[in-house]
Amino acid sequence: MVTNLESGGLQNKHIVVDELRDKRSVQELCACLGISRSGYYAYVKRKDDDPDEHLKRKIRSIYEERDKTVGYRRVQDELYRQYNLKVNHKKVLRLMQELGMQAIIRRKYIHRTSYETAVSDGRITENLLQRNFTAEGPNQKWVTDVTQFRVFDHRIYLSAIKDLWNNEIVAYHLSQRNDNPLVLETFKKAFEKQKDVAGLIVHSDQGYQYTSHAYHDMLPKVGAQISMSRRGNCYDNASMESFFSHLKVEALYPYDIRSIEEAQRRIEEFILFYNEKRAQRKLNKLTPVEYRRQLIA
Known part of the structure; x- marks a missing residue:
């Protein structure tokens, strides 16, 4: 890998000479890059005296491999993943600052329906629920929403649907993209399990x-x-906000979660626990699944 000359200024030119000196003479390389040989040799002396030089090379390699889009937290993760090196995040940040490295933030375009257009098209509906979070039977009232959890520079999004009759999470879907398919896939799963939903009220925010x-x-x-x-x-x-709060406080925040996969596993385990093992006073100290099975019996 040849170092990118677009960032880091003079130091990166010295690094390029260092990387290519086995293929071309130092004099030729310095002339080509418009730098002095004395400046390059001064860099070599500083580098040889720098105890962190080998670590800096690994950081530089990770930074260039990821097209300069990684911050110090992700570089820290990659140092461990690629080289089995456990380096304090403050040290990684300091070395990246010394190397003139800063993550390039790439703006992601997400289409959002304008509020005014949604109103004019009749896609902003009235509040049929009116904060009455109770139901007399299954599939009468569902609430739904999307929440997110951050793992370093990544985010995982959870779309969930809760039946207000027994507080059961009837369907959920996880994704690293907060978009329309996230919500539509959640409802696809719900309707595959719940066939008779005529008259059902589905309540959400105006997202x-x-x-x-x-x-x-x-x-x-x-x-x-x-x-x-x-x-x-x-x-x-x-009601939906309450569920998300319990999930984060009980299953996510107490743990040092290091990957999206771990966050996904903990979310899935909590939803299973919430539905099948977490008794609720509202349900006569039964779990949501036990309460539903009691009706069937």
């Missing part, structure tokens, strides 16, 4: 996934009604 054409086409086809919180009012969907 762009829930004001999309696809969402508003999907629910009426199965006989479901769309309900939405007032704009910017989280209490209108407090």
Whole structure:
């Protein structure tokens, strides 16, 4: 790998000479790059006296391999993954600063339906739930939302649906992209398990996934009604917010989660525990699944 000359200035030119000196003479390389030989040899002396030089080379390699998009946290992870090196994150940050390395933030374009267009098209609906988070039977009222959890420079998004009758999570979907398919796939899973949903009220906030054409086409086809919180009012969907809070406090925040895979595993294990093993007073100290099976029996 040849070091990129676009970042790091004079030092990177010295590094290039160092990398290519076995193929060309130092005089020729310095002339080509417009630097002095004395400056290059001064760099070599400093490098030989630097106890962190080998670590810097590994950091530089990771940084260039990832097209300069990694921050010090991800570099720290890659040092361990690629070289089995455990390096304090503060030291990685310091060395990257010395090398003039800073992550390039690439803006991701996510299409968001404009609020004004959604209103004019009738895709902002009234609040049918009115904070009445109870139901007399299954598949009468569902609440849904999306939450996120950050793992270093990455995020994992969870879309979930809860039945207000027994507080069971009837479906969920995980993704590293917060987009329409995240929500649509969640409902696809829900409708595969719950066939009789005619008259069902599905309540959400006014997020762009829930004001999309696809969402508003999907629910009426199965006989479901769309309900939405007032704009910017989280209490209108407090039941779903409560579940996400329990999940993060009990399954995520207490742990030093180092990867998206670990976060996904803990989320899935918590939802299984919540549905099948976590007794609730509202359900006469039964779990959501036990309460549902009691009805069937």
